[in-house]
Amino acid sequence: MGLISIAPVRRFLDSASDEHVYSGTRLLVSGFLRAMRAQSVDFKYGMHPLMRELMMKGVAGSAGSQRFGAGGMLSSIGDDEELGGGEDRVVVEPVEAAVETCAIRMAKLRESSKISRGISFGIDREPAGPGSSWNVILHRGPLPLLQIELSDITGFRPPKQWVDSVVESNCAHVISRKSRPTLGGGDHLFLWLKRYQLFPYSKGEASIEAVTAGQRLRKWCREVWQEQSGDAASLYELSSWQWRRKRFVRRFDAMLTQHVGAEKLNSTLKEMGTRLESWLPAFEN
DSSP states (O other): OOOOOEEEEEEEOSOOSHHHHHHHHHHHHHHHHHHTTOSEEEEEESOOHHHHHHHHHTOGGGOSOOOOSTTOOEEEESOOGGGTTOSOEEEEEEHHHHHHHHHHHHHHSOOOTTOEEEEEEEESSOOOSTTTOEEEEEEOSSSOEEEEEESOGGGOOOOTTHHHHHHHHTOOSEEOOTTSOEEEOHHHHHHHHHHHHHSOTTOSOOSHHHHHHHHHHHHHHHHHHHHHHSOTTOOEEEOSOHHHHHHHHHHHHHHHHHHHOHHHHHHHHHHTTOOHHHHTTTTTO
């Protein structure tokens, strides 16, 4: 039986520019580590073994999208350019310094077309396996997304009231919990579900035009959620039952189309690399 992964926190970015990746990583990692009551962070440096093998074969540059591990499509874990993708080594840092290290390293990761990238760390212990090796990952595409994930959900043992701490820090747009509904703003939950179907990992257009269109779509979704809930910052509990998720998406799609207009929405979706006839049924299967 395979491992079940979990990504407790996710955050949408305005773009995948160095500046936005840096600031987004600082906010997401800081809030998450505080909620986990971390005392120190163990960083694992070195190129992902599978990526190193591809590099040696000379095919990494042409790899459209390679899947590495249960968490997603990762070209590497922590292959900082100045380290040259060398052999693994672990460095322990206090939390405040570790947040800055995470942000700097994420912002400096080389961009690879349609390949998600990230870095590994351990919380109060060395990242020695799927149950202790956390990954901060940047997914590109028209809706850039940062997430912190663990390949083995059994290793996720959050302290009491960690959700309250994450919410209070405002670090994440989507919060996943063990055996509990997923928490987040209705707009973010809607876009997260759509993104998973249409632009998984780093699939999709990542041009300036596509990302700008994605920003426009996020703005419209935020307006729809504010009209629906009365407060754009209000949170919604998204059931894990598939039929309830489909109903949620169907209703939000209807409100979004009415708010923006089908022609205008379709034009923006085309800039993002999809179209209305693909967007609407994306979560129905």
